[in-house]
Amino acid sequence: MNARFKISTELFASLRAGQTVRVVFSGCLGCGDVTLKVGRRSMSKKYNNTESLTLLPADGRKVSPMAAFKLYHRVANGNVSLAQGDMTTMVESFTVVS
Numbered sequence: 001m002n003a004r005f006k007i008s009t010e011l012f013a014s015l016r017a018g019q020t021v022r023v024v025f026s027g028c029l030g031c032g033d034v035t036l037k038v039g040r041r042s043m044s045k046k047y048n049n050t051e052s053l054t055l056l057p058a059d060g061r062k063v064s065p066m067a068a069f070k071l072y073h074r075v076a077n078g079n080v081s082l083a084q085g086d087m088t089t090m091v092e093s094f095t096v097v098s
Helices: 009-014
Strands: 020-027 030-044 050-057 069-074 079-082 085-096
Touching: 009 069, 009 079, 009 085, 020 079
Parallel strands: none
Antiparallel strands: 020 030, 020 085, 030 050, 050 069, 069 079, 079 085
16 A cells, blocks of 8 residues: 555645546445546534544545545645544545546
8 A cells, every 4th residue: 555645725725616636545335446527515613623624536526525525624734634424534645637
């Protein structure tokens, strides 16, 4: 397994709805290389100002909200993490395609 890739807060902030990203990941639900389209951004003030960004399949397939990828930016400590559904996922590579 490769070393964990750290997504910067600057990269998270630069992502806009409609952009395409390529993610290589591994986690308890499996591993893979997926192309995703950046979806909506939301902010939760209830959980210490945690900002989330939904990532959906780039080919337009409909997926359950429980199976969607999400990027979480925890404002309190500056960490950005990836989750598949509600399970944490390790990012091995994250590239903005367009």
